[in-house]
Amino acid sequence: MLKIDCEGMTSMSRKRFTDEQITEFLRQAKDGVPNKKLCEKYGFSVSTLRRWKELHDNVVRNQLEKMESTAAIVYLGIIIASLLLTIFSHKAAGVLFTLLMPGHCIYYIVRYRKVSGKFISSDNVFLSRSGRGANNVFYRLSWVFVFIILSSIVYAILT
Incomplete structure (x- = not known):
């Protein structure tokens, strides 16, 4: 499970809930x-x-940015x-x-x-990967590359 660090709290405020409890609350919110x-x-x-939720979103966003880099x-x-x-x-070595x-x-x-599906309700997962702010170049490039490889394999089999 993902832990959320509740930084930014002043020294005057007391932390009532543990990170595990907060994670459980967010999971329940995700479940509907x-x-x-x-x-x-x-x-x-x-x-x-x-x-x-915003703290959690920032953690997930940072993980996705790190994955992209x-x-x-x-x-x-x-x-x-x-x-x-x-x-x-040899050219064969480069191809291999x-x-x-x-x-x-x-x-x-x-x-x-x-990572992008963490704490997102199942009916909104597509939107989280395709909506505003979800333009991860390498995610889309990976799909394009997989499609090209599969198309090449199918073409080689059919000819």
């Missing part, structure tokens, strides 16, 4: 429990729940290595090294979907 009912049951305000380095590394192998070695790309693309797609 109305915000007002959660707040009444556990004794916190709707604005506090909104603040916790890591993916950029990996994609660039694979492309450069395959080009260098093609130039300085390029075959690592679909595996990494699928791995990246699975991780991205897992």
